[in-house]
Structures are given as structure tokens and as C-alpha cells.
Amino acid sequence: MRVRIPTPLRSYTGQAAAVEAAPGTLADIFAELDRRFPGLRFRVIDEQGRIRQHMKVFIGDRLTADLATPVADADEVTIMQALSGG
Amino acid sequence: MSLLVGTRKGLFVVGNDGLDGEPWFLGHVIHHAVWDRGADRIVVAARTGHLGPTVFHSDDRGATWNEAAAPPAFRTGERLGRSLRACFWLTPPVGAAPGVWYAGGSPQGLFRSDDGGDTWAPVDGWNDHPDWETWCEWPEENTPDGSMLHSVNVDPRDPQHLYLGLSGGGVFESTDGGADWRPLNRGCAADFFPDPAPEFGHDPHCVRLHPLAPDRLYQQNHCGIYRLDRPGDTWTRIGDNMPRDIGDIGFPIELHPRDPDTVWVFPMDGTDVWPRTSPGGRPAVYRSDDAGATWQRLDRGLPQRGWITVKRQAMTVDDGDPVGVHFGTTGGEVWSSPDAGASWTCVASHLPEIYSIEVLGEPA
Numbered sequence: 001m002r003v004r005i006p007t008p009l010r011s012y013t014g015q016a017a018a019v020e021a022a023p024g025t026l027a028d029i030f031a032e033l034d035r036r037f038p039g040l041r042f043r044v045i046d047e048q049g050r051i052r053q054h055m056k057v058f059i060g061d062r063l064t065a066d067l068a069t070p071v072a073d074a075d076e077v078t079i080m081q082a083l084s085g086g
Numbered sequence: 087m088s089l090l091v092g093t094r095k096g097l098f099v100v101g102n103d104g105l106d107g108e109p110w111f112l113g114h115v116i117h118h119a120v121w122d123r124g125a126d127r128i129v130v131a132a133r134t135g136h137l138g139p140t141v142f143h144s145d146d147r148g149a150t151w152n153e154a155a156a157p158p159a160f161r162t163g164e165r166l167g168r169s170l171r172a173c174f175w176l177t178p179p180v181g182a183a184p185g186v187w188y189a190g191g192s193p194q195g196l197f198r199s200d201d202g203g204d205t206w207a208p209v210d211g212w213n214d215h216p217d218w219e220t221w222c223e224w225p226e227e228n229t230p231d232g233s234m235l236h237s238v239n240v241d242p243r244d245p246q247h248l249y250l251g252l253s254g255g256g257v258f259e260s261t262d263g264g265a266d267w268r269p270l271n272r273g274c275a276a277d278f279f280p281d282p283a284p285e286f287g288h289d290p291h292c293v294r295l296h297p298l299a300p301d302r303l304y305q306q307n308h309c310g311i312y313r314l315d316r317p318g319d320t321w322t323r324i325g326d327n328m329p330r331d332i333g334d335i336g337f338p339i340e341l342h343p344r345d346p347d348t349v350w351v352f353p354m355d356g357t358d359v360w361p362r363t364s365p366g367g368r369p370a371v372y373r374s375d376d377a378g379a380t381w382q383r384l385d386r387g388l389p390q391r392g393w394i395t396v397k398r399q400a401m402t403v404d405d406g407d408p409v410g411v412h413f414g415t416t417g418g419e420v421w422s423s424p425d426a427g428a429s430w431t432c433v434a435s436h437l438p439e440i441y442s443i444e445v446l447g448e449p450a
Contacts, residue, residue, distance in 0.1 A: 008134055008135055008137055009137070038153070038155070039140065039153045039154075039157075042138050042140065042157060042159070043134070043137035043138045043140065044137070044138070045138075046138060046159075046169035046170075047159040047160050047161070047162050047169050047170070048160075048162060048163070048164075048167050048168075048169050049162070050169065052136060052137070052138055052169075053136065054136035055136055055137070081135055081136050081137065082135075082136055083135070
């Protein structure tokens with residue numbers, strides 16, 4: 001499955017806008033991303049396992065905050081960050 | 087000698103001839119960037135838009151950067167469910183404790199690294215202290231940018247002896263490496279409480295311990311300028327000796343690296359609705375050479391008229407002779423004095439809002 005990476009996180013992915021990951025739960029996918037791109041997970045998910053405020057994760061077009069949500073091989077995960085502030 | 091200038095939108099280096107090179111971490115919030123002379127390492131506390139807070143370090147003076155393998159964070163599953171919103175303050179290694187850094191957070195967590203800022207662990211004795219919620223008024227946020235822990239001071243004679251400041255909350259001391267803590271606020275005003283002399287709840291803006299006279303501390307508080315000589319435990323309001331029309335409100339306080347009687351402050355207007363700009367629109371630094379008994383106005387070269395704000399980490403001194411003094415404004419200007427404050431020059435302008443200024447010197 002494919003994970004779309006927002007520009008603020010591309011310093012972790014070698015500027016890749018999307019990366020492939022093994023299907024599993026969202027938690028599994030973020031764990032894999034953090035193994036391959038150390039530090040990425042903590043920028044998105046806090047130490048209590050909560051997706052940070054104003055960070056959004058979509059599976060297809062479904063917004064979810066539940067890291068236990070399963071993601072199928074055909075799904076696409078999109079990580080988004082609100083662009084707010086001056 | 088250069089200056090590391092942390093801003094709301096990146097980290098800049100300013101040398102004697104002005105801005106030096108391109109910014110690092112452009113667009114990232116840089117709360118504090120600090121150089122450890124002993125290791126010639128720069129450590130940076132960063133936040134980025136809505137991403138979580140992290141720490142970067144460089145051993146080649148900024149040519150390359152590495153992110154901390156384990157940045158500061160509260161323990162997973164801890165009872166209050168705290169998550170770190172910002173790493174606000176960094177204290178580099180002091181005395182005979184190479185590699186030991188402390189970080190202060192928002193919320194008001196304390197974190198320690200034993201490996202030069204690469205892996206960080208919570209200081210449980212502080213973060214889980216039975217009185218933490220009371221001291222920090224958890225979960226209230228008492229300052230406009232959120233409650234924060236700052237001014238982590240390590241006694242160079244004894245690395246187990248620590249001081250820290252809470253905004254709001256007060257000054258606290260530990261003599262056992264952070265396992266236990268006690269408030270240290272006697273003598274400090276807290277005019278915003280019905281009880282003007284509570285045990286804690288004060289608002290120290292910046293607390294400094296003198297490196298060569300570690301029994302002497304100074305603080306710029308929300309309610310005045312103070313000095314404390316240990317083993318005494320009662321702060322003396324040396325700001326009472328400031329001119330009445332200037333007052334003794336401000337954010338930073340800086341100490342002479344060799345003379346424990348010399349300090350600099352940048353007064354701000356704490357009247358009416360607290361503009362926190364230069365009193366009367368006439369910017370000046372004030373220096374005392376006698377431990378706060380008398381104060382001297384230092385404004386040669388500064389704008390005749392100006393409404394300047396200098397945040398608590400945005401003033402520093404170097405170790406020159408005479409001492410150089412440097413400050414950065416929320417309007418993005420860096421001002422330096424090569425002569426202990428006697429005269430001032432603007433060495434950089436048009437930067438983003440400045441949060442911190444620290445010296446980047448030559449390696450030991």
C-alpha cells in the first residue's frame with residue numbers, strides 16, 4: 001500500500017512524496033515508517049499514542065484518528081498537516 | 087565569535103559583520119539553540135508547524151545536522167496523559183558533567199540527556215513529583231504562549247544541585263539530582279495573587295546562577311528583579327533600586343561571566359495593560375556593577391524612540407574583555423555592544439521574531 005507524505009515530513013523520506021509500506025493497522029504502518037525514517041512517527045503521533053492536533057490521517061477518503069484501523073493493500077494512506085498560522 | 091539566533095521561523099547565525107550565510111531550519115520554530123563549548127556541539131530545540139517537538143544537533147558547526155534519536159517526551163502511558171508541546175529551554179553541560187544536558191518543556195516537564203542531546207529521558211523526580219500538579223497549576227495555561235519550564239541551572243560544584251524556573255509556578259531547587267524538589271520563592275512578590283507572599287505560584291521570567299560564584303542567583307521576575315545569596319533562602323528585590331519611572335519589569339537577565347556583582351536587564355513597561363515594550367518608548371539596557379544596589383542606563387546607539395520587546399532567552403553575554411552584550415528583539419533586530427553595554431550597534435535586522443540568542447564561540 002501507498003502512504004502519501006506531506007511536504008513538512010519529506011526531510012525524513014528523502015523528499016519522497018509517497019512511499020510504499022506493508023498493509024496492517026495504521027499503528028503498524030507508522031511503526032514501519034519510523035524504522036525506515038527514524039523520527040517521523042513522533043512528529044505525527046505523540047508519546048501517548050494520539051495523532052497530534054491539526055495532523056490528519058486519511059485512509060482513502062476516510063478520516064481516522066484510530067491507529068488500530070486496518071489498512072488493506074489496495075488502500076492509500078494520506079498524512080496531512082493543517083497549514084495555519086502566519 | 088558569532089551569535090546563534092533562534093527565531094519563530096528558523097535559526098540564523100550573526101557574526102561581527104552581520105548575517106552569516108543562509109538560515110538553518112527555515113520555517114521551523116526555534117525556541118533555543120545552544121552551543122556546548124566543551125564538545126563544540128550545537129543543540130537546537132525545534133518545533134515545526136503542527137508537527138511534534140524535537141531536537142537537532144550538529145558537531146560541525148551547522149554543516150550537517152542529526153535529529154535526536156530519542157527527543158524529549160513524557161513517559162508513554164503516564165497517569166496525566168501529558169504530551170510535550172514544545173521543548174522550550176536547553177541547558178548545556180556544566181562543570182564536571184560532560185554530555186549532560188537538561189531541557190525544559192511546555193507543559194512544564196524536565197528532561198535530561200547524558201549523551202550530548204541525542205537521547206533524552208524524563209526526570210521523573212520532577213515530572214512525577216506528588217506536588218507537580220499543584221506547583222504547575224495543571225492543567226491551566228497561565229502564560230500567553232503556554233506554561234513553560236525554563237532556567238535550568240546546574241551548580242558547577244555539584245551536579246546534583248539544580249534550580250529551575252516555572253512560568254507560572256516559581257523557582258524550585260533540588261539537591262539530589264532532581265529526585266526531590268522544594269519551592270524557593272521567599273521574598274519574591276506575586277502581586278497577581280490575593281496572598282502576595284505565597285510559597286509558590288510566582289512567575290520568574292529568567293533565573294541565572296553565577297558560574298564562578300554559584301551561591302549567587304539573580305532573577306528577572308514578572309514582579310521585579312531579585313538577588314539571592316545562598317545559603318540564604320530569601321530573595322532581595324534589587325529592582326527597588328531601579329528608577330521609579332522605569333520600574334523593574336522585564337524578561338531577560340544576564341550575568342557578567344567573571345564579576346558576580348555585574349548584571350544586565352532590559353526593562354519593559356509593566357504598567358496599565360502590560361505592553362511589555364520599552365518604558366516610555368525609550369529603549370535602554372540597565373546594568374548594575376554592585377549586585378543591584380545601583381543601576382546605570384545604557385542607551386548610546388539605541389533608537390531614541392522605540393517600542394522594543396526582548397524575550398527571556400534573547401539576551402546574552404560573551405566572555406570578551408570588556409564583555410560583549412547582545413540582545414534580539416521580537417521585531418527581528420540583533421543589537422550588540424562590544425563594551426559591556428556602553429554603546430550599541432544594530433548588527434542584523436529584518437529577521438523573524440527572535441526567541442533566543444546564544445554565543446557560538448571558538449572550541450575549547
